[in-house]
Each structure stands twice: as C-alpha cells, then as structure tokens.
Amino acid sequence: MIGCDCEVCRSNDPRDQRLRCAAVARTQGATVLIDAPPDLRAQALRAGLRKIDAVLFTHAHTDHVMGFDDLRRFTDAEGNLPVYGDAHTLARLRQAFDYAFDPSCKYPGYLHAIPHIIAGPVTVGPLTFQPVPVPHGRFTTNGFLIHEAGCPKLAYLPDCSDVPPPAREVLRKVPVLVIDGLRERPHPSHLSVSQAVEVAADLGAEQTYLTHIAHDFLHARREPTLPPRVRLAYDGLCLTV
Amino acid sequence: MIGCDCEVCRSNDPRDQRLRCAAVARTQGATVLIDAPPDLRAQALRAGLRKIDAVLFTHAHTDHVMGFDDLRRFTDAEGNLPVYGDAHTLARLRQAFDYAFDPSCKYPGYLHAIPHIIAGPVTVGPLTFQPVPVPHGRFTTNGFLIHEAGCPKLAYLPDCSDVPPPAREVLRKVPVLVIDGLRERPHPSHLSVSQAVEVAADLGAEQTYLTHIAHDFLHARREPTLPPRVRLAYDGLCLTV
Numbered sequence: 001m002i003g004c005d006c007e008v009c010r011s012n013d014p015r016d017q018r019l020r021c022a023a024v025a026r027t028q029g030a031t032v033l034i035d036a037p038p039d040l041r042a043q044a045l046r047a048g049l050r051k052i053d054a055v056l057f058t059h060a061h062t063d064h065v066m067g068f069d070d071l072r073r074f075t076d077a078e079g080n081l082p083v084y085g086d087a088h089t090l091a092r093l094r095q096a097f098d099y100a101f102d103p104s105c106k107y108p109g110y111l112h113a114i115p116h117i118i119a120g121p122v123t124v125g126p127l128t129f130q131p132v133p134v135p136h137g138r139f140t141t142n143g144f145l146i147h148e149a150g151c152p153k154l155a156y157l158p159d160c161s162d163v164p165p166p167a168r169e170v171l172r173k174v175p176v177l178v179i180d181g182l183r184e185r186p187h188p189s190h191l192s193v194s195q196a197v198e199v200a201a202d203l204g205a206e207q208t209y210l211t212h213i214a215h216d217f218l219h220a221r222r223e224p225t226l227p228p229r230v231r232l233a234y235d236g237l238c239l240t241v
Numbered sequence: 242m243i244g245c246d247c248e249v250c251r252s253n254d255p256r257d258q259r260l261r262c263a264a265v266a267r268t269q270g271a272t273v274l275i276d277a278p279p280d281l282r283a284q285a286l287r288a289g290l291r292k293i294d295a296v297l298f299t300h301a302h303t304d305h306v307m308g309f310d311d312l313r314r315f316t317d318a319e320g321n322l323p324v325y326g327d328a329h330t331l332a333r334l335r336q337a338f339d340y341a342f343d344p345s346c347k348y349p350g351y352l353h354a355i356p357h358i359i360a361g362p363v364t365v366g367p368l369t370f371q372p373v374p375v376p377h378g379r380f381t382t383n384g385f386l387i388h389e390a391g392c393p394k395l396a397y398l399p400d401c402s403d404v405p406p407p408a409r410e411v412l413r414k415v416p417v418l419v420i421d422g423l424r425e426r427p428h429p430s431h432l433s434v435s436q437a438v439e440v441a442a443d444l445g446a447e448q449t450y451l452t453h454i455a456h457d458f459l460h461a462r463r464e465p466t467l468p469p470r471v472r473l474a475y476d477g478l479c480l481t482v
Binding site for chain 1 (some may be wrong): 243244285286
C-alpha cells in the first residue's frame, strides 16, 4: 500500500505483492475476464492475456472497474466487446466511460462496449456464469458460480461481507471456492479470514482460496496456519478445474 | 502494449517499459503531482512517494486520470486533497469519481477532492505552475511552466499536437523542456519526434526530454540519434533543476 512500511508491504515474496482483484476463466473456445481493475494493463501483460470474449463485472467499485479503458486491446475488429454487469454496475461504467457506450464515438482502436444486464446465467461458449448475489456492506455484488459443459467447477466471490442462505444453497459442495478473505479483523464490507473459513467449511467446498487480501499477513507465514483445504490465493495463481 | 510482440514491447531495458505519463515537482516545502494515470499506485510505490500537497491535471483523458482514486493515500487528516484542472477536466473527474466530490460522502480513508479551476498560475509553496494551453488534437490541454521562487525552471507538456505562437513566447529559453514525442509518424493528437525536436530548437530550450513515448523505438537505439540537448525521458527519470 502506498506509504506503508509494514512487513507485508516491504516483503519481497511476490505472493505478498497484491494488485487489485480480477480473474480469467478460460477453456477451449472461451476466455472470460471478471472485472477490470486499475492494474489491468500490468496484469494482462504479466499473464500474456491476448484475447477475451467477454467481461463480467462483479460490481462497480473503483478497484474493480478503473482499468476499463484498457479493454480496448481486447475488442473484435469493429471495436466491440460484450460487457456484463448488473444494472447499477453498467450505469456506473457508462457514467465514468461514457464514450465507450456511445455508438457515435467509434474510433479505430477505441473500446465500444456492448452492455448486457445480468438477469440470469451468462453463457460464453462452453462456460456458464451463474450470478450469486452476495452482500458487500451496503451494496450487493455478483459472485459467479462457473459451470463448464453444465458442471459446476469454481465459485468466485471476491467482495462479500456475508454469504446468505440462498447463496449457500447454490454453492453447496462447490469443487473450488475463491472467496473474499480481506484480513484478520472484521470489516463492514468484506469477510475476515475466519469468516471466510467458516463459510468454506459450511459449504463443504473441496478446495478454498482466499482472495482480496489486504496487508495484514505474510503469505508464507499465514497459509500454513489455515485449515486443510483452505489456502491463500496470490497474484498470477492458475487453477485447473 | 497488451498483445504486442514488437521489439520494444519485448525489451528488457526498463527504459522501454513505459507506463502512462505523470510527473512530480518537488522542492523544499512542496510536492505536486501532475496527473493521476491508471498506473499511479505502481508508480507511487516505485518512487517511494508518500506526500503530495496538490494534484494538477493537464487534461481528463483516461490515461491521465483513472488512478484518481489512489490519491486517497495522499489526503490530509480530514481526507482532503486540492485538485486543479480546467473546467472541463474537473467536470470529467466529477462525473467519473462523483463520490470524491460529494461532501456528504466523507468516509475515513476515502478521498475528498477540493476542486480548483485553473484560471491562472497555481502556487503551491515556493512552486508556481503557469498553465500553458496547447492543442491536443480536437482538445486543449494545459502544459505547465514550473517556476521556483519566481524563476522558470521546467516546462511539462506531455500531450500536445502543436505549440502555437503564444505558448512559444511563454516557453522561450526554458531551461528544461519535457514534451510529447509520441512516435516517428505524425499523429493527430500528439507531436512526433521530429515535430518535438523542431519545437525544442525553436524555443531554444537548454535541455529537452521527449515523453509520452509509444512503442515505436528502443530507447538505447533511438536516443543517440537525437540532436544535442534532446534526450528521451523514461519511467523513473529524476531531473534536478
């Protein structure tokens, strides 16, 4: 964090150098980005990301959307890119990046977003993203349960302060759960590590990764203290499911 | 650039790894940031930037403003930070980051911008920033001629497609000129290298640095071919004037 001298912010372990959250779901015939953080350019370069078929947004907080303009490198030949989010998220994107939603503003190389309001599962090739609304403080975000060829594979819930019963029913026995585990102390808008661990246990997730981690703990020191089948995610982590 | 395999984008020379443009002017008693690109967090961490007294914006294009929210780390104890720009720039910032301009939206740790429309020289401690309006394609940006204790020291014009006569009068014999030199070929909104070199020669700048460089040329190969007293800027460059 800017201006912070804590041991995590000074750590040389790349797993402690945490950019803002995003994820890519990729299979034969479909590559889907979830969220466009301000760090998107650096993240895409590091991951060698060259093609995406669509972008899904969990919500519109700045740490998840301010790399939106860098999506221009992922459009089709006409500059188009499908963009999915709830109505509030799309409205916020349209407010901040109005030119990308204005058909009269189509310049070569510019992004032209094709907006889709998430009103149910989103299918991109063999992948289906089932929205899982969860509270994020006063707001609601969409987590996603990702299915491939009809099988639930992985749930991604990077910003949530609770996982209420209807979401738990949907996520029960999920093979891989990637979930908000911001820090040790409770936070009004995020799950703490112990809260996330409780959710993972209740769901019976086969494997859980905590994400959206702040700078409370060193990866190398904290991960061995977690329960079996719970690990810490880190930037660049690849999971095959 | 995302998805590009050119020799510049594959170069290991750190001078070829170009983030979006910003600059810091610092003297005893004043540190002023010019622009808040999406890369601001990474740039601030790399530079060890811990305190700024104000932010000046040249214009509101996304590559100069989308790191705005990261300014939250530079506010005073009340969350305030003075922000200077022309009326259009402030309106765009307010549109994209409305919460930062809403006095009813003051949360601990959040940015609360104190907007100031640039209507003449801006003074921050011993530094004065004289706005130098220049065309940037269809738009106008503010370059800045920076004075310290009344002496002109350095001009910063990262985005301009021309330097018209009134601006040339202001900038004549400037000790250090940092100016847009995007690429070899002409561009509708930016100076090419040869155009920037012409401006530098006409102004009689003692030393010139080209900035806002795309991925047309390798730093190590191109710089030696420039005229005397013209160099290429690079990320992290520090100038003492």
